[in-house]
Amino acid sequence: MAKALVAYFSASGVTGKLAKNLAGAIGADTFEILPERIYTDADLNWQDPDSRSSVEMKDRSSRPAIASKKEDMSQYDVVFVGFPIWWYREPSIIDTFAEEYDFGGKTIVPFATSGSSGIGESGMNIGNLAKDAHVFAGRRFAANASADELRAWAEEYL
DSSP states (O other): OOOEEEEEOOSSSHHHHHHHHHHHHHTOEEEEOOBSSOOOTTTTOTTOTTSHHHHHHHOTTOOOOBSOOOSOGGGOSEEEEEEEOBTTBOOHHHHHHHHHSOOTTOEEEEEEEOSSOOOTTHHHHHHHHSTTOEEOOOEEEOTTOOHHHHHHHHGGGO
């Protein structure tokens, strides 16, 4: 079985709960992608065009800084990358993560949480940034997805 990492960004805690559930279901390590500057409720107000998240999502070159680095990424064969859907795609901090590491030869599998939006082109976007990685389209899950559902899905990539 491949050695797996579940890396995730969670602004509200929903994606974090799902990521930990996934990691437990498949026996994977975890890494929380924490922004250097934590997002406040005002930053996350998608209805405010001047909020931090709105500004970042309008600028496809935006790369919010990550507070810490995952050491020894080379030990992982498969990296599940979790995030909430923002504006029908991955948050810009996920783009930062995809560019910061050498994912050459690794499998990257996105997963997302959202009230209703699909994962869109997030897998393709991540694939364009994580050079020489094999990136799948990924899947959106309900916040309360069971460990059995997560395990069954993840096993096809391990």
